[in-house]
Amino acid sequence: MKTIVTIFIIFIVSHVSIGQEQNYDFGKVSKQQVEEKICHKDSSVNAAVLYKNEKIWFAYQQEEGFVQIREVHERIKIYNKLGYDWATKRVRLYNRSIENSEVLTSLKGYTFNVVDGKLVKDKLKKEGVFQELVNEYWKYESFTMPNVKEGSVIEYTYKIRSPYIQIDDIQFQYTIPILKYDLKVSTPQYFNYNKLFNPKSKYVPELEYSTSNGMLNLNTKDDTNRKWNKAPAFTNYHYSKVDYINNVIMASEVNIPALKEEPMLDNINNYRAKLILELKSIEYPGEPIEYFASTWEDVTKNIYDLDKFGGQLNKSGYFKEDIANLVEEGASEFKKINLIHNYVKSKVKWNGNYGVAAEKGVRKAYKEGVGNVADINLILVAMLQEMGIEANPVLVSTKNNGIPLFPTRQGFNYVICVVENDEGRVLMDATSANGAINVLPSRALHWQGRVIRENGSSNWVQLKSKVMSEETTSVKVQIQSDLSISGEVRQILTNYMAMNYRDRYIDAKDDELLKDFERDKGDVIIENIEFRDLSNTDKPFQISYDYQMQGGIEVIGETLLLNPLLFFAESENIFKQEERTYPITLDFPIRSKYMITILLPEDYELESMPENGGSEFNNGEAKFVYAINRMGNYLQILVNFDLNTTLVLPEDYEYFKNFFRSYVEKHNEKIVLKKII
Known part of the structure; x- marks a missing residue:
């Protein structure tokens, strides 16, 4: 009888405790959450996300057009010292001009601990926030929560303000469990997106689709030159209201399992549960529909037509004298390829930056002896073409970039070189000092690459080596x-x-x-x-x-x-x-x-x-x-x-x-x- 009573008491207490943990409002962390010793869903983990809320919507600004807002709220439990890494958050932001950069705003956070039996909190301060410039395109806004100990609960919220309509992938899974995740994505009817879950993920969340009403305040005076996503060219305004429909996607998931590493796995992120929203078209009232790349042929042509890509292959004067005597007359094609490949490897060093577009431009990179992936391998392609060899660039998505599921320029972040002849294909990457012909660095051995040629043709090539x-x-x-x-x-x-x-x-x-x-x-x-x-x-x-x-x-x-x-x-x-x-x-x-x-x-x-x-x-x-x-x-x-x-x-x-x-x-x-x- 005593045992039954004990079990009943434990049952009641545990349910009272669980009930007390259901307040997910920011700052409403309970003492019970801080005192919890292990994750009740996975006792092996060092940390767990107790709650995540993510909202994405578009606000219309008269001077800017539609602006994307992404609001994130996370509450994370740190169980032991091995979970301390989760007390630092790095947010990647696109970083160009003031008008074309993403901005992190409304950041606030607290660390909760139990001290002498009482719940206390430490506020995130300015000295805990850092900026890190990655390159001319990207930066990280990072923050580290204060006074983190074993057992701490950290909580933060922030917004990302973006001038771009393209929505970053929505991650449903971390390498620690997420006990509750609420998502709401609201997009104006003018923006059409392809929707797809990562097909390699074992966890598939359930989505709910609905609509909601929206309203725009628009300037209508002398509006013939007005673009919906640009500011009007005049300063005297008469306003009108326009009703429109928002397409809404919602999810409310519980007990999302951790994404766990396994031996001999290429990249665990390729198997992460995520929702991909790929912008397909924009259709403003009274304006022609603007279609985005719908096929891989469209994508490759758009990339090749860039001055910082195909435009770089038309330049050869900067290296002609240097390679005039590099290859002896009558040398075999294979020897020419090998000599040029080794020459570029020694001449231009990789600065560690990826990208399908030249960063410095081939002429400057060649002169300075340093450049990004595109700088170096476009030099390699141009030199081989100068020697009369059928060389072309290959677009690649590296392991850390994932597998592109839609035809999109963002699907590629790397460039290598291919030579195609009667004997087959030869792949090269001159950014790797220790690489060789058909021996690419591990980062590029991912999925397949897309060869693109000046005549507009393109096709897939297998990247992984079959050579023992x-x-x-x-x-x-x-x-x-x-x-x-x-x-x-x-x-x-x-x-x-x-x-x-x-x-x-x-x-x-x-x-x-x-x-x-x-x-x-x-x-x-x-x-x-x-x-x-x-x-x-x-x-x-x-x-x-x-x-x-x-x-x-x-x-x-x-x-x-x-x-x-x-x-x-x-x-x-x-x-x-x-x-x-x-x-x-x-x-x-x-x-x-x-x-x-x-x-x-x-x-x-x-x-x-x-x-x-x-x-x-x-x-x-x-x-x-x-x-x-x-x-x-x-x-x-x-x-x-x-x-x-x-x-x-x-x-x-x-x-x-x-x-x-x-x-x-x-x-x-x-x-x-x-x-x-």
Whole structure:
């Protein structure tokens, strides 16, 4: 009876507490929310959004036309120190001229804590607000909430005032759960939008569609030259009222799950639940309908016609003298391509900025030796065209830009170069110092790109490489009398494997190299590291070093146990979760080969060794082979691992996990040596 009463009391108290938490007005944070220790919907998270309210609407200003207002209100619970990052908010704003920039306004916020049993709040002050200029187009307005502790609840609200009709994507999902989210989007009948949810998202919210009435106050005197989205050209006004309809989208979602990272996933943001509103057309009364790009052909033509894009390809005088003697007469097309690609890589350095439009212009970027993505790769295209090579720009959406679902200029944020000939396509990106022909930086290996040509034609090209990137490792192993291990390692890396190592070590100092090579290898000392062709991207990258290792042998009485793969063994299966929500994605297929030679100690005999074996996944999409053989006093081990696919679907996850588990288990089998008596 006492137990039943206790349960009843807990039930009543919990429901009273929940009821007290339903006040979502700004500033009405409850003591119970601050005292809560874990998220009742997901106890593993470090923070949670208790409430989010987002409103988007358009206000008509006589001097400006329609202005977009986006109001955001968020209340976030910080459970522990790992959740402190959520106390800083970065808001991206388009930043051009005063008239054409977005502005953050009406910012206010508080941090709530319980001190000596009482609820107290600290106000967000000016010193907690910062501006960060990214480039000539974008800036961040950031703020950090004050006095954040474990258990704090932070709350803030702000508005974004934008002169643009295009609406940024509406995010329904964060990497922490959202317990309640209210959304209202209200757009005038004059603006027509395509509406689409991210098709890759597993979470799909429910939307409600309705209409509401709106009214405009318009100046009607001498109005023949008036544009709806521009100010009239006169100053004496007579006003009239115009009724119109707002198209309204609403959502009220609860318990939106966190978007959680999974091993070997290209970009978690590609799977975020979001509503995309793509401006399709504008239809003002009495004016022609203004259509926006409705096909990818329209998009690519509009981009090519830009002076800062196609206009840059018509300029060649600035480099003609420099490349006149660069390529010898009679050189093959491939050699010309390679020479020009390497020349541009060394001549113009990337400033880290993306964009499909030239930032400085090709002539200035070439002269100064620095430019954005478009500056550099449009120079590359122009130079190749000057050499009579069929080169063209390729528009790309990088991993952090997502997958463009509608034909839109905003869908692309990057440019690379393609050469098309009878032998196929050659892709290049001269912003990557360690890239090579058909070896693009990871940021560009996303989805597909759109080739655009001067004649107006365009088509899609696959960006992910089908060429195998290989890592071949030779290891010599000698067991010393004190049971330490010594030997040498030689590695050869090709294509993307080589580029990744070059990116990592091109500027590394000697002490950094030693620390990095010794990391995660146990009690190992690395000596005599040598690199070959570190800067020559036309050749494989080679690494060699000597090593000494303590503690690599397990001693049980007169018996020794040794893992022949030493510190190269896969220690654990990274695929631990029971189910997979998202696909396993890789940038390129890989082949890993280990060739290990062990000199057996004279005073020990081989008692047992692993059996030869292997496994295969999905008809050869992945496979490994383990072969071991004794030749006199030597053991030779060969371990091959091929991953021929760059995509494993969630429905195949269980099979792949089991395949990889067998690979890891084989990696950790040991040879047994017994002392000769």
